[in-house]
Amino acid sequence: DSGVTQTPKHLITATGQRVTLRCSPRSGDLSVYWYQQSLDQGLQFLIQYYNGEERAKGNILERFSAQQFPDLHSELNLSSLELGDSALYFCASSPISRRDGAKTQYFGPGTRLLVL
């Protein structure tokens, strides 16, 4: 157990709909990352938040957005869903290691999204 929680575990919805995925980072971790894993693309970085502010963007579609709240939990919003959005969505959090400055990421169990 990494200490990162994600809800829901599974989500089935229809094309054109909007869904929200939730992530709670490990206690004390300020950074949250979102990744998408589909069968043909592998694990793709989407976006990172640090203490409520967007820090880095990856291959995130304009239909997708995220935010991090004052209690540090994060939500990933996916709108106008398409069949191709079906994937596993992972959240990760990281502390800053005082020992070596590394930013090890700890991943949650993921949300499996199926768009029909």
Added chain:
Amino acid sequence: DAKTTQPPSMDCAEGRAANLPCNHSTISGNEYVYWYRQIHSQGPQYIIHGLKNNETNEMASLIITEDRKSSTLILPHATLRDTAVYYCIVRVAGGNQFYFGTGTSLTVIP
């Protein structure tokens, strides 16, 4: 971004050491090498990381060559539960995100 090259698949006999290689010839001096694994469709699990020196923890050992252009993850006594996809990642300099490649699918054989 620094890229990594790993063999697509490997087999290892149960109880033997599994040695997973990774090439990262374009790595920069301040970039860390990380290893993660993913069992089925579970969340990637952190294994180990290093910068220049060899590292060991309760899960594995990481051997980094002196020129830092390659590394090897060693699982000293592989078990069936070690069957997974193993990812070697180099953290992008100046950035925080990880770029996962295709990894090595390790199968531990009874």
